[in-house]
Amino acid sequence: MIHFDQATLIYRPPHAALKDVSFSVTASEMVVVTGPSGAGKSTLLSMITRELVPTSGRVVVAGRDLTAIRRAEIPLMRRSIGVVFQDFRLLRHRTIEDNISFVLRALAWPAARRRERTRRVLEWVGLAHRANDLPETLSGGEQQRIAIARALAPEPRLLLADEPTGNLDPERSFEILALFREIHARGTCVLLATHDRMLIERAKVRVLTLQAGRLARDEAPR
């Protein structure tokens, strides 16, 4: 699903945000990417969504070489990826339901299928009863569940989460982790970037550790 081959990104020479990073993730895996702040976790995720392009090396996602992909193909490639952010990025003036359905509308889903999918993902994260509320009326954990529902709505093959529990207390963090495990169990590849040690311990999945832009360790599930 994901293949990094000596991917390097240099913003301002000689400082590299990522340096010679190589690893592969299969479609059936759930992987945690960790490391201290500034180690390159978010940069790595941005390369997978092709917001950033390596200055050397290769990044292949779902069979597409992102260093050679045509500009017009990028939206199509991104439709196979769902992204969850630390700050949720819910649209404040839209209802919970609309936060999800507007993404499907933008992707030209037919109305009936859109409504059905929105209802289903809201039920799945346990917040169908809040469909007509505004995001600000929800707790942090609930808002993150909505953000996950939105990322899952277009049925992506790969889910990326950038510090998804950074704004949550430990109990809510474990609930969110449980959701990710369930998403993985249902057949979606999950890549989770976090520096939360407790979460990593509990996840019991493969862990990639970045340090100063280099892949320092690649540990199998314990």
Place this chain on the structure above:
Amino acid sequence: MTAWPRTAAEVVRVAASDLGRRPLAGLLSVAAMAVAIFLVASFWSLSHGVRGTWARLAEQAVIEIYLKDGADAGAVDALAEAIERAGGVRRVERVSPERALAEFRALYPDLGDLRDLLGGNPFPGSLRVQPEGADPARVAALVELAKANSAADSVRYDRDWLEALSRLGGALSRFALAGAAALLLAALVTIGSVVRLALDDKREEVALLRIVGAPNAVVVGPVLVTGAMLGAAGALAGVLAASLARQVAYGTSSASPLAGLSEALFAVGLSPAEGLALALFGAVAGAAAAAAAAGRRGWSG
């Protein structure tokens, strides 16, 4: 519905929604565009009227060659033949002093019998030359030819003042078109500002659409459609206002002392196809202004 019509419907829906968020700014853009197009359409119509009127008057203009008292008939014949030979002449007519007096009486019946008043006929005989076409150089050559002839006393040519009027009309048209162009630029800047405000409002939304892989049509389309809608609405309003103003000017002119002139100047209006072309121009210009504004905000697609 297949994906394309759904995408198009979504683009229009989002554009309308964006406009709804800032109705006053949108109205301002429409008004600015309407004034600019009103000026363009009005001056187009007026310039057609001026050209038509000028052409009609120019067609009727004649060179009047007044003959010296007691000019030899042979010399007058020679002058008439020389003018006919010079070419570019539709007709050369001899006007006797008696006919000139009769024409004057017909034009000004209130002035009574001028012959009795002055103790004789004050009008000289003349040659009335009607040039063919409106080539100023050819007409000037005819005038010079007549002036140089010994039988001619003086030469009067009506088109001098018409040409001065035409030059004045041309200068006014250029001035008005420059004003319309400035207003058009202001309208486009206003549309650009409306689009930039809309983009600032939905910065997060656009970022999200990009990350979920929404097609560029959905991300950039509403911006262009917003600009096109504002431009087309403004242009259409301008065309309608110009048409209404022309009809009012034309309709009320019969009561005015300058009725003939007013009717002649406002006789030609925009055809539906021309009005539609201006509305289309407004739409394209509006979309271009929006695209430029989006480009300056760093997301041209």
